[in-house]
Amino acid sequence: MVGKRIPKSRTAYGEELKAQREAAGLTQEKLSEMVIMSRTHIAHIEAGRRRPSSDDARRLDQVLGTGGVLTRFLPTLDGKLIADHFEQVALLEQEATMIREYAATLVPGLLQTDAYARAVFGAFFPPKSSEHCDNVIGTRLKRAKILDTPDPPVLWELLDEAVLRRPVGGPAVMAAQLRHIAELGARERVRLHVLPFSVGAHPLMESGLMLLCFDGEPPLAYVEGLYTGALYDDPAMVRNGQTAYALALSDAMSHADSLALIKTVAEEYEDEAR
The missing domain is CATH 3.30.870 (Endonuclease; Chain A)
Known part of the structure; x- marks a missing residue:
């Protein structure tokens, strides 16, 4: 977001997703097709502007073969209890x-x-x-x-x-x-x-x-x-x-x-x- 501070946890998560995607030789567009997400949403996650849902993370793990890393290290909500x-x-x-x-x-x-x-x-x-x-x-x-x-x-x-x-x-x-x-x-x-x-x-x-x-x-x-x-x-x-x-x-x-x-x-x- 312009003028908005991005939490470090989301920034780090986005950097990890980008690294995993590039290591797999995939563009954002190709990854979006494989995980059934929009390219824009993936771009926002990689930039730290969006937090993926648990289902998103599981699909990303499966397609990228990360062994569950993207699910286990989802950015937290500081212990808050939200559906x-x-x-x-x-x-x-x-x-x-x-x-x-x-x-x-x-x-x-x-x-x-x-x-x-x-x-x-x-x-x-x-x-x-x-x-x-x-x-x-x-x-x-x-x-x-x-x-x-x-x-x-x-x-x-x-x-x-x-x-x-x-x-x-x-x-x-x-x-x-x-x-x-x-x-x-x-x-x-x-x-x-x-x-x-x-x-x-x-x-x-x-x-x-x-x-x-x-x-x-x-x-x-x-x-x-x-x-x-x-x-x-x-x-x-x-x-x-x-x-x-x-x-x-x-x-x-x-x-x-x-x-x-x-x-x-x-x-x-x-x-x-x-």
């Missing part, structure tokens, strides 16, 4: 200049309070230990610190009305959570839009979506479902995601009206909690 399918996105969030996200049923991780996150993980199946939940929740809350940096990314959150109406953790937890969202929405670089039930069917209703933009690098799209997620750098896939987001956003409430609704629903939960 395998999301670990690369967690790194990319820190480099993004703009994040646009659609949430279908749950408050997005960057906006969650501690109590809300605990209610979410408390309903997880299979159940996790209290210690595991504490660690995962701590990691999730640390992700949100990018919004408190001197130059945070521009954040657009498109929330389905179901996000506001589903009483995760009960009325007191929801009231505090919606108040927190409203406070974030008052920030200059944060935009909130609610997609009301009255819209009916819309282009994003089948899954969650995150669109990431960077300085000097192509945009990415992350699509998430139950226990899984996929990061796309294919230009056509990213454009489709951007278009679907724009279409859904065009039917959403304005930022001001969305903030007013969020505060109104928070008051309803507060009344219920009394």
Whole structure:
């Protein structure tokens, strides 16, 4: 990334991948064909701008005959507990200049309070230990610190009305959570839009979506479902995601009206909690 410091672990990993590729006499294009990855993604890994997924690393090991080196020495996330399918996105969030996200049923991780996150993980199946939940929740809350940096990314959150109406953790937890969202929405670089039930069917209703933009690098799209997620750098896939987001956003409430609704629903939960 232009102007971004690249962690040494990712830099070293990229140098090792490049050395292994060149030793095998392969170009980035040829390697991309053999491991079923884009050439751009391989170039980003070699430059230290991207962290390969575990599946990526296993395929690279197999094709390059490295004996598992690229899998064993994947750059770490400093001991953080993040689902395998999301670990690369967690790194990319820190480099993004703009994040646009659609949430279908749950408050997005960057906006969650501690109590809300605990209610979410408390309903997880299979159940996790209290210690595991504490660690995962701590990691999730640390992700949100990018919004408190001197130059945070521009954040657009498109929330389905179901996000506001589903009483995760009960009325007191929801009231505090919606108040927190409203406070974030008052920030200059944060935009909130609610997609009301009255819209009916819309282009994003089948899954969650995150669109990431960077300085000097192509945009990415992350699509998430139950226990899984996929990061796309294919230009056509990213454009489709951007278009679907724009279409859904065009039917959403304005930022001001969305903030007013969020505060109104928070008051309803507060009344219920009394």
